[in-house]
Amino acid sequence: MNELRLLLRDASLRLSHAGVGSPDTDAIALLAHAWSTDVADVRRAEVLGRMPDDAVLRRFSALIGERASRVPLQHLTGRAAFRHLDLAVGPGVFVPRPETEMLVDLVAPTLEALAAPVVVDLCTGSGALALAVKDEHPAAQVYAAELSPDACAWAQANRDRLGLDVQIRCADALTAFPELEGGADVVLSNPPYIPVGMVPVDAEVRDHDPALALYGGSDDGLRIPLQVAARAAQLLRPGGVMVMEHASTQGDSLPARLRAQDVWREVGDHRDLTGLPRAVLIVRS
Ligand SMILES: C[S@@+](CC[C@H](N)C(=O)[O-])C[C@H]1O[C@@H](n2cnc3c(N)ncnc32)[C@H](O)[C@@H]1O
Known part of the structure:
Protein backbone atom coordinates (compact mmCIF):
# COMPACT_ATOMS: atom_id res chain seq x y z
CA MET A 1 0.00 0.00 0.00
CA ARG A 70 -17.92 15.44 15.14
CA VAL A 71 -17.84 18.86 13.50
CA PRO A 72 -20.00 18.29 10.37
CA LEU A 73 -18.05 17.57 7.20
CA GLN A 74 -19.91 20.39 5.45
CA HIS A 75 -18.85 22.92 8.10
CA LEU A 76 -15.23 21.93 7.51
CA THR A 77 -15.40 22.12 3.72
CA GLY A 78 -17.84 25.06 3.85
CA ARG A 79 -19.96 23.43 1.17
CA ALA A 80 -23.00 21.18 0.80
CA ALA A 81 -24.13 19.65 -2.48
CA PHE A 82 -27.86 19.99 -3.19
CA ARG A 83 -29.20 18.80 -6.54
CA HIS A 84 -26.99 20.62 -9.10
CA LEU A 85 -25.88 23.31 -6.66
CA ASP A 86 -22.88 23.76 -4.45
CA LEU A 87 -24.21 25.67 -1.42
CA ALA A 88 -22.11 27.51 1.15
CA VAL A 89 -22.96 26.43 4.69
CA GLY A 90 -21.53 26.82 8.18
CA PRO A 91 -22.47 27.62 11.76
CA GLY A 92 -25.95 29.14 12.05
CA VAL A 93 -27.56 27.35 9.12
CA PHE A 94 -29.08 23.88 8.66
CA VAL A 95 -26.99 21.65 6.39
CA PRO A 96 -29.26 20.57 3.50
CA ARG A 97 -29.84 16.80 3.31
CA PRO A 98 -29.99 14.49 0.28
CA GLU A 99 -33.50 13.27 1.20
CA THR A 100 -34.84 16.82 0.75
CA GLU A 101 -33.85 16.81 -2.93
CA MET A 102 -36.92 14.75 -3.86
CA LEU A 103 -39.21 17.70 -3.06
CA VAL A 104 -37.99 19.40 -6.24
CA ASP A 105 -38.90 16.31 -8.30
CA LEU A 106 -42.34 16.16 -6.71
CA VAL A 107 -43.26 19.68 -7.86
CA ALA A 108 -41.57 19.42 -11.29
CA PRO A 109 -44.72 18.30 -13.20
CA THR A 110 -46.68 21.29 -11.84
CA LEU A 111 -43.86 23.70 -12.67
CA GLU A 112 -43.41 22.31 -16.19
CA ALA A 113 -47.12 22.75 -16.94
CA LEU A 114 -47.03 26.53 -16.29
CA ALA A 115 -45.31 29.35 -18.20
CA ALA A 116 -44.14 31.41 -15.21
CA PRO A 117 -45.17 29.64 -12.00
CA VAL A 118 -45.09 31.50 -8.70
CA VAL A 119 -43.17 29.39 -6.17
CA VAL A 120 -42.67 29.99 -2.44
CA ASP A 121 -40.17 28.15 -0.19
CA LEU A 122 -41.18 28.52 3.47
CA CYS A 123 -38.30 27.96 5.97
CA THR A 124 -35.56 28.16 3.33
CA GLY A 125 -32.44 27.76 5.53
CA SER A 126 -29.46 27.93 3.18
CA GLY A 127 -31.88 28.59 0.31
CA ALA A 128 -31.58 24.99 -0.88
CA LEU A 129 -35.08 24.36 -2.23
CA ALA A 130 -35.73 27.86 -3.58
CA LEU A 131 -32.38 28.08 -5.35
CA ALA A 132 -32.64 24.57 -6.80
CA VAL A 133 -36.11 25.32 -8.19
CA LYS A 134 -34.89 28.54 -9.81
CA ASP A 135 -31.81 26.77 -11.18
CA GLU A 136 -33.87 23.97 -12.74
CA HIS A 137 -36.95 26.04 -13.71
CA PRO A 138 -35.57 29.43 -14.73
CA ALA A 139 -38.99 30.78 -15.75
CA ALA A 140 -40.36 30.34 -12.23
CA GLN A 141 -40.76 33.40 -10.00
CA VAL A 142 -39.31 32.18 -6.75
CA TYR A 143 -39.74 33.59 -3.24
CA ALA A 144 -38.31 32.29 0.03
CA ALA A 145 -38.71 33.13 3.73
CA GLU A 146 -36.38 32.37 6.63
CA LEU A 147 -36.82 33.47 10.27
CA SER A 148 -33.25 33.11 11.52
CA PRO A 149 -31.18 36.18 10.57
CA ASP A 150 -28.02 34.05 10.41
CA ALA A 151 -29.56 31.41 8.14
CA CYS A 152 -31.17 34.10 6.01
CA ALA A 153 -27.76 35.71 5.46
CA TRP A 154 -26.39 32.34 4.24
CA ALA A 155 -29.35 32.00 1.85
CA GLN A 156 -28.88 35.49 0.45
CA ALA A 157 -25.14 34.93 0.06
CA ASN A 158 -25.79 31.67 -1.80
CA ARG A 159 -28.27 33.40 -4.07
CA ASP A 160 -25.82 36.18 -4.86
CA ARG A 161 -22.87 33.84 -5.46
CA LEU A 162 -24.91 31.55 -7.69
CA GLY A 163 -26.53 34.48 -9.52
CA LEU A 164 -30.07 33.12 -9.13
CA ASP A 165 -32.94 35.61 -9.15
CA VAL A 166 -34.83 34.58 -6.00
CA GLN A 167 -36.48 36.99 -3.56
CA ILE A 168 -35.33 35.92 -0.09
CA ARG A 169 -37.05 37.62 2.82
CA CYS A 170 -35.75 37.39 6.41
CA ALA A 171 -39.18 36.91 7.91
CA ASP A 172 -41.56 34.54 9.67
CA ALA A 173 -42.89 31.98 7.20
CA LEU A 174 -46.27 32.18 8.91
CA THR A 175 -46.83 35.77 7.79
CA ALA A 176 -44.33 36.40 4.95
CA PHE A 177 -45.36 37.46 1.45
CA PRO A 178 -48.89 38.79 2.13
CA GLU A 179 -48.82 40.19 -1.43
CA LEU A 180 -48.76 36.62 -2.79
CA GLU A 181 -51.84 35.38 -0.92
CA GLY A 182 -54.10 33.37 -3.23
CA GLY A 183 -51.60 33.67 -6.08
CA ALA A 184 -48.91 31.05 -5.51
CA ASP A 185 -48.85 27.97 -7.74
CA VAL A 186 -46.42 25.93 -5.63
CA VAL A 187 -45.22 26.04 -2.02
CA LEU A 188 -42.31 23.90 -0.82
CA SER A 189 -41.17 23.49 2.74
CA ASN A 190 -38.78 21.49 4.82
CA PRO A 191 -39.83 22.90 8.20
CA PRO A 192 -38.52 21.94 11.64
CA TYR A 193 -40.34 18.70 12.53
CA ILE A 194 -38.43 16.74 15.19
CA PRO A 195 -40.62 16.00 18.22
CA VAL A 196 -39.66 18.23 21.14
CA GLY A 197 -37.73 16.15 23.66
CA MET A 198 -36.43 13.72 21.03
CA VAL A 199 -32.78 14.70 20.94
CA PRO A 200 -31.01 13.63 17.71
CA VAL A 201 -28.48 10.81 18.16
CA ASP A 202 -25.93 12.24 15.72
CA ALA A 203 -23.64 14.78 17.37
CA GLU A 204 -23.34 16.66 14.07
CA VAL A 205 -27.09 17.37 14.13
CA ARG A 206 -27.55 17.76 17.89
CA ASP A 207 -24.59 20.08 18.43
CA HIS A 208 -24.31 21.96 15.14
CA ASP A 209 -27.69 22.34 13.40
CA PRO A 210 -29.55 25.28 14.96
CA ALA A 211 -32.38 24.27 17.35
CA LEU A 212 -34.74 26.55 15.41
CA ALA A 213 -34.14 24.33 12.38
CA LEU A 214 -34.84 21.06 14.17
CA TYR A 215 -37.72 21.03 16.61
CA GLY A 216 -41.33 21.08 15.46
CA GLY A 217 -42.73 22.84 18.53
CA SER A 218 -44.76 20.00 20.09
CA ASP A 219 -44.42 16.45 21.41
CA ASP A 220 -45.32 15.01 18.00
CA GLY A 221 -43.23 17.58 16.12
CA LEU A 222 -46.21 18.62 14.00
CA ARG A 223 -47.13 22.01 15.42
CA ILE A 224 -44.86 24.06 13.14
CA PRO A 225 -45.40 21.87 10.02
CA LEU A 226 -49.19 22.28 10.43
CA GLN A 227 -48.84 26.03 10.88
CA VAL A 228 -46.66 26.19 7.76
CA ALA A 229 -49.25 24.16 5.83
CA ALA A 230 -51.99 26.52 7.01
CA ARG A 231 -49.93 29.45 5.73
CA ALA A 232 -49.40 27.64 2.44
CA ALA A 233 -53.18 27.27 2.13
CA GLN A 234 -53.44 31.09 2.34
CA LEU A 235 -50.71 31.60 -0.27
CA LEU A 236 -51.86 29.02 -2.83
CA ARG A 237 -54.47 29.54 -5.53
CA PRO A 238 -57.14 26.83 -5.84
CA GLY A 239 -55.43 23.81 -7.41
CA GLY A 240 -52.02 24.99 -6.20
CA VAL A 241 -49.64 22.37 -4.84
CA MET A 242 -47.63 22.11 -1.65
CA VAL A 243 -44.89 19.61 -0.81
CA MET A 244 -43.57 19.33 2.68
CA GLU A 245 -40.88 17.11 4.15
CA HIS A 246 -41.58 15.24 7.39
CA ALA A 247 -39.93 12.71 9.70
CA SER A 248 -40.15 9.07 8.64
CA THR A 249 -42.40 8.47 11.67
CA GLN A 250 -44.91 11.13 10.54
CA GLY A 251 -46.02 9.45 7.29
CA ASP A 252 -49.48 8.66 8.70
CA SER A 253 -49.96 11.34 11.34
CA LEU A 254 -49.14 14.38 9.21
CA PRO A 255 -51.40 13.44 6.25
CA ALA A 256 -54.22 12.69 8.73
CA ARG A 257 -53.85 16.08 10.40
CA LEU A 258 -53.69 17.82 7.00
CA ARG A 259 -56.94 16.14 5.90
CA ALA A 260 -58.50 17.62 9.02
CA GLN A 261 -57.46 21.16 7.92
CA ASP A 262 -60.25 20.80 5.34
CA VAL A 263 -58.57 23.01 2.72
CA TRP A 264 -56.76 20.29 0.76
CA ARG A 265 -58.55 18.31 -1.95
CA GLU A 266 -55.73 15.74 -2.28
CA VAL A 267 -53.28 14.54 0.34
CA GLY A 268 -50.67 11.96 -0.71
CA ASP A 269 -47.54 10.77 1.01
CA HIS A 270 -44.25 9.88 -0.75
CA ARG A 271 -41.32 7.70 0.21
CA ASP A 272 -37.65 8.62 -0.17
CA LEU A 273 -34.97 6.58 -1.95
CA THR A 274 -34.45 4.46 1.16
CA GLY A 275 -38.16 3.55 1.16
CA LEU A 276 -39.10 5.65 4.20
CA PRO A 277 -42.14 7.98 4.28
CA ARG A 278 -40.61 11.43 3.69
CA ALA A 279 -42.83 14.07 2.06
CA VAL A 280 -46.48 14.92 1.72
CA LEU A 281 -47.93 16.43 -1.46
CA ILE A 282 -51.20 18.29 -1.02
CA VAL A 283 -53.43 20.14 -3.46
CA ARG A 284 -55.40 23.25 -2.44
CA SER A 285 -59.18 22.99 -2.79
C1 LIG B 1 -35.09 21.82 8.71
S1 LIG B 1 -34.46 23.41 8.31
C2 LIG B 1 -34.61 23.34 6.54
C3 LIG B 1 -33.86 24.37 5.78
C4 LIG B 1 -33.91 24.19 4.24
N1 LIG B 1 -35.27 24.29 3.77
C5 LIG B 1 -33.34 22.85 3.84
O1 LIG B 1 -34.08 21.96 3.47
O2 LIG B 1 -32.11 22.69 3.91
C6 LIG B 1 -35.81 24.45 8.80
C7 LIG B 1 -35.57 25.96 8.64
O3 LIG B 1 -36.75 26.65 9.06
C8 LIG B 1 -36.37 27.84 9.71
N2 LIG B 1 -37.53 28.28 10.48
C9 LIG B 1 -38.02 27.79 11.65
N3 LIG B 1 -39.16 28.44 11.98
C10 LIG B 1 -39.40 29.35 11.00
C11 LIG B 1 -40.43 30.31 10.78
N4 LIG B 1 -41.44 30.47 11.62
N5 LIG B 1 -40.35 31.07 9.68
C12 LIG B 1 -39.32 30.92 8.78
N6 LIG B 1 -38.32 30.05 8.96
C13 LIG B 1 -38.37 29.26 10.05
C14 LIG B 1 -35.16 27.44 10.50
O4 LIG B 1 -34.41 28.55 10.90
C15 LIG B 1 -34.45 26.54 9.48
O5 LIG B 1 -33.60 27.29 8.67
Missing part, protein backbone atom coordinates in the same frame (compact mmCIF):
# COMPACT_ATOMS: atom_id res chain seq x y z
CA ASN A 2 1.48 3.38 -0.97
CA GLU A 3 2.00 6.29 1.44
CA LEU A 4 -1.12 8.21 0.39
CA ARG A 5 -3.33 5.15 0.78
CA LEU A 6 -1.87 4.56 4.26
CA LEU A 7 -2.53 8.18 5.18
CA LEU A 8 -6.17 7.90 4.08
CA ARG A 9 -6.64 4.53 5.77
CA ASP A 10 -5.30 5.87 9.11
CA ALA A 11 -7.49 8.97 8.86
CA SER A 12 -10.53 6.85 8.05
CA LEU A 13 -9.84 4.55 11.02
CA ARG A 14 -9.59 7.55 13.32
CA LEU A 15 -12.94 8.85 12.08
CA SER A 16 -14.51 5.42 12.37
CA HIS A 17 -13.39 5.09 15.99
CA ALA A 18 -14.92 8.51 16.68
CA GLY A 19 -18.29 7.24 15.41
CA VAL A 20 -18.33 9.09 12.08
CA GLY A 21 -20.80 7.31 9.79
CA SER A 22 -18.95 7.58 6.48
CA PRO A 23 -15.25 7.64 7.42
CA ASP A 24 -13.77 6.74 4.00
CA THR A 25 -15.82 9.33 2.12
CA ASP A 26 -15.14 12.00 4.71
CA ALA A 27 -11.38 11.32 4.85
CA ILE A 28 -10.97 11.67 1.10
CA ALA A 29 -13.24 14.74 0.96
CA LEU A 30 -11.17 16.41 3.68
CA LEU A 31 -7.90 15.59 1.95
CA ALA A 32 -9.29 17.06 -1.26
CA HIS A 33 -10.29 20.18 0.69
CA ALA A 34 -6.89 20.49 2.40
CA TRP A 35 -5.21 20.03 -1.00
CA SER A 36 -7.54 22.58 -2.69
CA THR A 37 -8.57 20.01 -5.25
CA ASP A 38 -11.40 17.55 -5.86
CA VAL A 39 -11.91 13.92 -4.87
CA ALA A 40 -11.22 12.64 -8.40
CA ASP A 41 -7.80 14.31 -8.26
CA VAL A 42 -7.02 12.66 -4.90
CA ARG A 43 -8.01 9.28 -6.39
CA ARG A 44 -5.61 9.93 -9.27
CA ALA A 45 -2.83 10.81 -6.79
CA GLU A 46 -3.58 7.55 -4.94
CA VAL A 47 -3.08 5.56 -8.14
CA LEU A 48 0.10 7.46 -9.04
CA GLY A 49 1.45 7.33 -5.47
CA ARG A 50 1.80 11.13 -5.37
CA MET A 51 1.96 12.77 -1.90
CA PRO A 52 0.84 16.30 -0.93
CA ASP A 53 3.36 18.70 0.63
CA ASP A 54 3.78 19.21 4.39
CA ALA A 55 1.47 22.23 4.58
CA VAL A 56 -1.36 20.18 3.07
CA LEU A 57 -0.62 17.30 5.42
CA ARG A 58 -0.81 19.63 8.43
CA ARG A 59 -4.13 21.08 7.24
CA PHE A 60 -5.47 17.57 6.63
CA SER A 61 -4.45 16.38 10.09
CA ALA A 62 -6.18 19.36 11.72
CA LEU A 63 -9.35 18.75 9.68
CA ILE A 64 -9.42 15.06 10.61
CA GLY A 65 -9.07 16.08 14.28
CA GLU A 66 -12.07 18.39 13.98
CA ARG A 67 -14.14 15.81 12.11
CA ALA A 68 -13.26 13.23 14.79
CA SER A 69 -14.77 15.65 17.32
Whole structure:
Protein backbone atom coordinates (compact mmCIF):
# COMPACT_ATOMS: atom_id res chain seq x y z
CA MET A 1 0.00 0.00 0.00
CA ASN A 2 1.48 3.38 -0.97
CA GLU A 3 2.00 6.29 1.44
CA LEU A 4 -1.12 8.21 0.39
CA ARG A 5 -3.33 5.15 0.78
CA LEU A 6 -1.87 4.56 4.26
CA LEU A 7 -2.53 8.18 5.18
CA LEU A 8 -6.17 7.90 4.08
CA ARG A 9 -6.64 4.53 5.77
CA ASP A 10 -5.30 5.87 9.11
CA ALA A 11 -7.49 8.97 8.86
CA SER A 12 -10.53 6.85 8.05
CA LEU A 13 -9.84 4.55 11.02
CA ARG A 14 -9.59 7.55 13.32
CA LEU A 15 -12.94 8.85 12.08
CA SER A 16 -14.51 5.42 12.37
CA HIS A 17 -13.39 5.09 15.99
CA ALA A 18 -14.92 8.51 16.68
CA GLY A 19 -18.29 7.24 15.41
CA VAL A 20 -18.33 9.09 12.08
CA GLY A 21 -20.80 7.31 9.79
CA SER A 22 -18.95 7.58 6.48
CA PRO A 23 -15.25 7.64 7.42
CA ASP A 24 -13.77 6.74 4.00
CA THR A 25 -15.82 9.33 2.12
CA ASP A 26 -15.14 12.00 4.71
CA ALA A 27 -11.38 11.32 4.85
CA ILE A 28 -10.97 11.67 1.10
CA ALA A 29 -13.24 14.74 0.96
CA LEU A 30 -11.17 16.41 3.68
CA LEU A 31 -7.90 15.59 1.95
CA ALA A 32 -9.29 17.06 -1.26
CA HIS A 33 -10.29 20.18 0.69
CA ALA A 34 -6.89 20.49 2.40
CA TRP A 35 -5.21 20.03 -1.00
CA SER A 36 -7.54 22.58 -2.69
CA THR A 37 -8.57 20.01 -5.25
CA ASP A 38 -11.40 17.55 -5.86
CA VAL A 39 -11.91 13.92 -4.87
CA ALA A 40 -11.22 12.64 -8.40
CA ASP A 41 -7.80 14.31 -8.26
CA VAL A 42 -7.02 12.66 -4.90
CA ARG A 43 -8.01 9.28 -6.39
CA ARG A 44 -5.61 9.93 -9.27
CA ALA A 45 -2.83 10.81 -6.79
CA GLU A 46 -3.58 7.55 -4.94
CA VAL A 47 -3.08 5.56 -8.14
CA LEU A 48 0.10 7.46 -9.04
CA GLY A 49 1.45 7.33 -5.47
CA ARG A 50 1.80 11.13 -5.37
CA MET A 51 1.96 12.77 -1.90
CA PRO A 52 0.84 16.30 -0.93
CA ASP A 53 3.36 18.70 0.63
CA ASP A 54 3.78 19.21 4.39
CA ALA A 55 1.47 22.23 4.58
CA VAL A 56 -1.36 20.18 3.07
CA LEU A 57 -0.62 17.30 5.42
CA ARG A 58 -0.81 19.63 8.43
CA ARG A 59 -4.13 21.08 7.24
CA PHE A 60 -5.47 17.57 6.63
CA SER A 61 -4.45 16.38 10.09
CA ALA A 62 -6.18 19.36 11.72
CA LEU A 63 -9.35 18.75 9.68
CA ILE A 64 -9.42 15.06 10.61
CA GLY A 65 -9.07 16.08 14.28
CA GLU A 66 -12.07 18.39 13.98
CA ARG A 67 -14.14 15.81 12.11
CA ALA A 68 -13.26 13.23 14.79
CA SER A 69 -14.77 15.65 17.32
CA ARG A 70 -17.92 15.44 15.14
CA VAL A 71 -17.84 18.86 13.50
CA PRO A 72 -20.00 18.29 10.37
CA LEU A 73 -18.05 17.57 7.20
CA GLN A 74 -19.91 20.39 5.45
CA HIS A 75 -18.85 22.92 8.10
CA LEU A 76 -15.23 21.93 7.51
CA THR A 77 -15.40 22.12 3.72
CA GLY A 78 -17.84 25.06 3.85
CA ARG A 79 -19.96 23.43 1.17
CA ALA A 80 -23.00 21.18 0.80
CA ALA A 81 -24.13 19.65 -2.48
CA PHE A 82 -27.86 19.99 -3.19
CA ARG A 83 -29.20 18.80 -6.54
CA HIS A 84 -26.99 20.62 -9.10
CA LEU A 85 -25.88 23.31 -6.66
CA ASP A 86 -22.88 23.76 -4.45
CA LEU A 87 -24.21 25.67 -1.42
CA ALA A 88 -22.11 27.51 1.15
CA VAL A 89 -22.96 26.43 4.69
CA GLY A 90 -21.53 26.82 8.18
CA PRO A 91 -22.47 27.62 11.76
CA GLY A 92 -25.95 29.14 12.05
CA VAL A 93 -27.56 27.35 9.12
CA PHE A 94 -29.08 23.88 8.66
CA VAL A 95 -26.99 21.65 6.39
CA PRO A 96 -29.26 20.57 3.50
CA ARG A 97 -29.84 16.80 3.31
CA PRO A 98 -29.99 14.49 0.28
CA GLU A 99 -33.50 13.27 1.20
CA THR A 100 -34.84 16.82 0.75
CA GLU A 101 -33.85 16.81 -2.93
CA MET A 102 -36.92 14.75 -3.86
CA LEU A 103 -39.21 17.70 -3.06
CA VAL A 104 -37.99 19.40 -6.24
CA ASP A 105 -38.90 16.31 -8.30
CA LEU A 106 -42.34 16.16 -6.71
CA VAL A 107 -43.26 19.68 -7.86
CA ALA A 108 -41.57 19.42 -11.29
CA PRO A 109 -44.72 18.30 -13.20
CA THR A 110 -46.68 21.29 -11.84
CA LEU A 111 -43.86 23.70 -12.67
CA GLU A 112 -43.41 22.31 -16.19
CA ALA A 113 -47.12 22.75 -16.94
CA LEU A 114 -47.03 26.53 -16.29
CA ALA A 115 -45.31 29.35 -18.20
CA ALA A 116 -44.14 31.41 -15.21
CA PRO A 117 -45.17 29.64 -12.00
CA VAL A 118 -45.09 31.50 -8.70
CA VAL A 119 -43.17 29.39 -6.17
CA VAL A 120 -42.67 29.99 -2.44
CA ASP A 121 -40.17 28.15 -0.19
CA LEU A 122 -41.18 28.52 3.47
CA CYS A 123 -38.30 27.96 5.97
CA THR A 124 -35.56 28.16 3.33
CA GLY A 125 -32.44 27.76 5.53
CA SER A 126 -29.46 27.93 3.18
CA GLY A 127 -31.88 28.59 0.31
CA ALA A 128 -31.58 24.99 -0.88
CA LEU A 129 -35.08 24.36 -2.23
CA ALA A 130 -35.73 27.86 -3.58
CA LEU A 131 -32.38 28.08 -5.35
CA ALA A 132 -32.64 24.57 -6.80
CA VAL A 133 -36.11 25.32 -8.19
CA LYS A 134 -34.89 28.54 -9.81
CA ASP A 135 -31.81 26.77 -11.18
CA GLU A 136 -33.87 23.97 -12.74
CA HIS A 137 -36.95 26.04 -13.71
CA PRO A 138 -35.57 29.43 -14.73
CA ALA A 139 -38.99 30.78 -15.75
CA ALA A 140 -40.36 30.34 -12.23
CA GLN A 141 -40.76 33.40 -10.00
CA VAL A 142 -39.31 32.18 -6.75
CA TYR A 143 -39.74 33.59 -3.24
CA ALA A 144 -38.31 32.29 0.03
CA ALA A 145 -38.71 33.13 3.73
CA GLU A 146 -36.38 32.37 6.63
CA LEU A 147 -36.82 33.47 10.27
CA SER A 148 -33.25 33.11 11.52
CA PRO A 149 -31.18 36.18 10.57
CA ASP A 150 -28.02 34.05 10.41
CA ALA A 151 -29.56 31.41 8.14
CA CYS A 152 -31.17 34.10 6.01
CA ALA A 153 -27.76 35.71 5.46
CA TRP A 154 -26.39 32.34 4.24
CA ALA A 155 -29.35 32.00 1.85
CA GLN A 156 -28.88 35.49 0.45
CA ALA A 157 -25.14 34.93 0.06
CA ASN A 158 -25.79 31.67 -1.80
CA ARG A 159 -28.27 33.40 -4.07
CA ASP A 160 -25.82 36.18 -4.86
CA ARG A 161 -22.87 33.84 -5.46
CA LEU A 162 -24.91 31.55 -7.69
CA GLY A 163 -26.53 34.48 -9.52
CA LEU A 164 -30.07 33.12 -9.13
CA ASP A 165 -32.94 35.61 -9.15
CA VAL A 166 -34.83 34.58 -6.00
CA GLN A 167 -36.48 36.99 -3.56
CA ILE A 168 -35.33 35.92 -0.09
CA ARG A 169 -37.05 37.62 2.82
CA CYS A 170 -35.75 37.39 6.41
CA ALA A 171 -39.18 36.91 7.91
CA ASP A 172 -41.56 34.54 9.67
CA ALA A 173 -42.89 31.98 7.20
CA LEU A 174 -46.27 32.18 8.91
CA THR A 175 -46.83 35.77 7.79
CA ALA A 176 -44.33 36.40 4.95
CA PHE A 177 -45.36 37.46 1.45
CA PRO A 178 -48.89 38.79 2.13
CA GLU A 179 -48.82 40.19 -1.43
CA LEU A 180 -48.76 36.62 -2.79
CA GLU A 181 -51.84 35.38 -0.92
CA GLY A 182 -54.10 33.37 -3.23
CA GLY A 183 -51.60 33.67 -6.08
CA ALA A 184 -48.91 31.05 -5.51
CA ASP A 185 -48.85 27.97 -7.74
CA VAL A 186 -46.42 25.93 -5.63
CA VAL A 187 -45.22 26.04 -2.02
CA LEU A 188 -42.31 23.90 -0.82
CA SER A 189 -41.17 23.49 2.74
CA ASN A 190 -38.78 21.49 4.82
CA PRO A 191 -39.83 22.90 8.20
CA PRO A 192 -38.52 21.94 11.64
CA TYR A 193 -40.34 18.70 12.53
CA ILE A 194 -38.43 16.74 15.19
CA PRO A 195 -40.62 16.00 18.22
CA VAL A 196 -39.66 18.23 21.14
CA GLY A 197 -37.73 16.15 23.66
CA MET A 198 -36.43 13.72 21.03
CA VAL A 199 -32.78 14.70 20.94
CA PRO A 200 -31.01 13.63 17.71
CA VAL A 201 -28.48 10.81 18.16
CA ASP A 202 -25.93 12.24 15.72
CA ALA A 203 -23.64 14.78 17.37
CA GLU A 204 -23.34 16.66 14.07
CA VAL A 205 -27.09 17.37 14.13
CA ARG A 206 -27.55 17.76 17.89
CA ASP A 207 -24.59 20.08 18.43
CA HIS A 208 -24.31 21.96 15.14
CA ASP A 209 -27.69 22.34 13.40
CA PRO A 210 -29.55 25.28 14.96
CA ALA A 211 -32.38 24.27 17.35
CA LEU A 212 -34.74 26.55 15.41
CA ALA A 213 -34.14 24.33 12.38
CA LEU A 214 -34.84 21.06 14.17
CA TYR A 215 -37.72 21.03 16.61
CA GLY A 216 -41.33 21.08 15.46
CA GLY A 217 -42.73 22.84 18.53
CA SER A 218 -44.76 20.00 20.09
CA ASP A 219 -44.42 16.45 21.41
CA ASP A 220 -45.32 15.01 18.00
CA GLY A 221 -43.23 17.58 16.12
CA LEU A 222 -46.21 18.62 14.00
CA ARG A 223 -47.13 22.01 15.42
CA ILE A 224 -44.86 24.06 13.14
CA PRO A 225 -45.40 21.87 10.02
CA LEU A 226 -49.19 22.28 10.43
CA GLN A 227 -48.84 26.03 10.88
CA VAL A 228 -46.66 26.19 7.76
CA ALA A 229 -49.25 24.16 5.83
CA ALA A 230 -51.99 26.52 7.01
CA ARG A 231 -49.93 29.45 5.73
CA ALA A 232 -49.40 27.64 2.44
CA ALA A 233 -53.18 27.27 2.13
CA GLN A 234 -53.44 31.09 2.34
CA LEU A 235 -50.71 31.60 -0.27
CA LEU A 236 -51.86 29.02 -2.83
CA ARG A 237 -54.47 29.54 -5.53
CA PRO A 238 -57.14 26.83 -5.84
CA GLY A 239 -55.43 23.81 -7.41
CA GLY A 240 -52.02 24.99 -6.20
CA VAL A 241 -49.64 22.37 -4.84
CA MET A 242 -47.63 22.11 -1.65
CA VAL A 243 -44.89 19.61 -0.81
CA MET A 244 -43.57 19.33 2.68
CA GLU A 245 -40.88 17.11 4.15
CA HIS A 246 -41.58 15.24 7.39
CA ALA A 247 -39.93 12.71 9.70
CA SER A 248 -40.15 9.07 8.64
CA THR A 249 -42.40 8.47 11.67
CA GLN A 250 -44.91 11.13 10.54
CA GLY A 251 -46.02 9.45 7.29
CA ASP A 252 -49.48 8.66 8.70
CA SER A 253 -49.96 11.34 11.34
CA LEU A 254 -49.14 14.38 9.21
CA PRO A 255 -51.40 13.44 6.25
CA ALA A 256 -54.22 12.69 8.73
CA ARG A 257 -53.85 16.08 10.40
CA LEU A 258 -53.69 17.82 7.00
CA ARG A 259 -56.94 16.14 5.90
CA ALA A 260 -58.50 17.62 9.02
CA GLN A 261 -57.46 21.16 7.92
CA ASP A 262 -60.25 20.80 5.34
CA VAL A 263 -58.57 23.01 2.72
CA TRP A 264 -56.76 20.29 0.76
CA ARG A 265 -58.55 18.31 -1.95
CA GLU A 266 -55.73 15.74 -2.28
CA VAL A 267 -53.28 14.54 0.34
CA GLY A 268 -50.67 11.96 -0.71
CA ASP A 269 -47.54 10.77 1.01
CA HIS A 270 -44.25 9.88 -0.75
CA ARG A 271 -41.32 7.70 0.21
CA ASP A 272 -37.65 8.62 -0.17
CA LEU A 273 -34.97 6.58 -1.95
CA THR A 274 -34.45 4.46 1.16
CA GLY A 275 -38.16 3.55 1.16
CA LEU A 276 -39.10 5.65 4.20
CA PRO A 277 -42.14 7.98 4.28
CA ARG A 278 -40.61 11.43 3.69
CA ALA A 279 -42.83 14.07 2.06
CA VAL A 280 -46.48 14.92 1.72
CA LEU A 281 -47.93 16.43 -1.46
CA ILE A 282 -51.20 18.29 -1.02
CA VAL A 283 -53.43 20.14 -3.46
CA ARG A 284 -55.40 23.25 -2.44
CA SER A 285 -59.18 22.99 -2.79
C1 LIG B 1 -35.09 21.82 8.71
S1 LIG B 1 -34.46 23.41 8.31
C2 LIG B 1 -34.61 23.34 6.54
C3 LIG B 1 -33.86 24.37 5.78
C4 LIG B 1 -33.91 24.19 4.24
N1 LIG B 1 -35.27 24.29 3.77
C5 LIG B 1 -33.34 22.85 3.84
O1 LIG B 1 -34.08 21.96 3.47
O2 LIG B 1 -32.11 22.69 3.91
C6 LIG B 1 -35.81 24.45 8.80
C7 LIG B 1 -35.57 25.96 8.64
O3 LIG B 1 -36.75 26.65 9.06
C8 LIG B 1 -36.37 27.84 9.71
N2 LIG B 1 -37.53 28.28 10.48
C9 LIG B 1 -38.02 27.79 11.65
N3 LIG B 1 -39.16 28.44 11.98
C10 LIG B 1 -39.40 29.35 11.00
C11 LIG B 1 -40.43 30.31 10.78
N4 LIG B 1 -41.44 30.47 11.62
N5 LIG B 1 -40.35 31.07 9.68
C12 LIG B 1 -39.32 30.92 8.78
N6 LIG B 1 -38.32 30.05 8.96
C13 LIG B 1 -38.37 29.26 10.05
C14 LIG B 1 -35.16 27.44 10.50
O4 LIG B 1 -34.41 28.55 10.90
C15 LIG B 1 -34.45 26.54 9.48
O5 LIG B 1 -33.60 27.29 8.67
